[in-house]
Amino acid sequence: MPLASTGELVTAAADTRSAVAAFNVITLEHVEAVIAGAESAGSPVVLQVSENAVKFRYGRLLPLARAAVAAAERATVPVGLHLDHVQSDSLLRQALDAGFSSVMYDAARLPYADNLTATRAAADWAHSQGLWIEAELGQVGGKDGRPPLDAHAPGARTDPDQARDFVAGTGVDALAVAVGSVHAMTTRTATLDHGLLKRLSAALPVPLVLHGSSGVPDDALVEAVAGGIAKVNVGTALNMAMTGAIRDFLAAHPEAVDSRKYLSVGREAMAHEVRRIIGVLSGTA
8 A cells, every 4th residue: 555644643643542653674674574563463553764774774765765665555554654863954855755754853962942943944844845743852862872861850851831832833743752761771661750741741732752662661651652642663672572583593593594594583573573562552462
């Protein structure tokens, strides 16, 4: 089927107080696993390509993006394509021609006024091209090997009043909020501030997004969706599933040299994790 619009998927989820799962992909095996898991669950899904993934692919967006588009168009469930954590304006401007319907523009590292100005400019350009745009306010720590912010550090949480002004001032279509999750967690021990999330949901007219969801326990994810999260970003959980499965396979088969043997095992493990997470979010796990 044709590529789905990320914005339409997220808006539909927000309207029904549910959430769409969005998975970061790095390889073709990631793409195939996410789609296979979503098809198995009978659920729409979003494929996300981050700026860091583009850097890994020698700085070239099109090879992975075109593979994702081709796979998505053959899926039996709606699949959106989202360009994630974009800091480069040059990369931002490649989104439309590469098949993306949405972008996450990440200026959260900047002081508030600079974040607002940069995001306003990005949103103006994105909307002129028909792209749906997500931004971040507060800091979901842990990216690029940096330690998470202390819970009491300035900017470690999203302030509802500031968030209301930010959304109004930038015109973004969705907001990633900092409520206690952390990028790149390999343990599921994050503690979310559900009270803050409810205040943010009440204060903002746009869907809310949870980054760093791999480190959030299942029951907290369910509560976060009930509290207003409409898009749940997952990346590290897939990498852990793939790496663990491949490590086990190679330990059991030290003679193996055919990469198809262990990549297929890794792909299957990721697809299983995709289905499991979608089941948690939909209440069918």
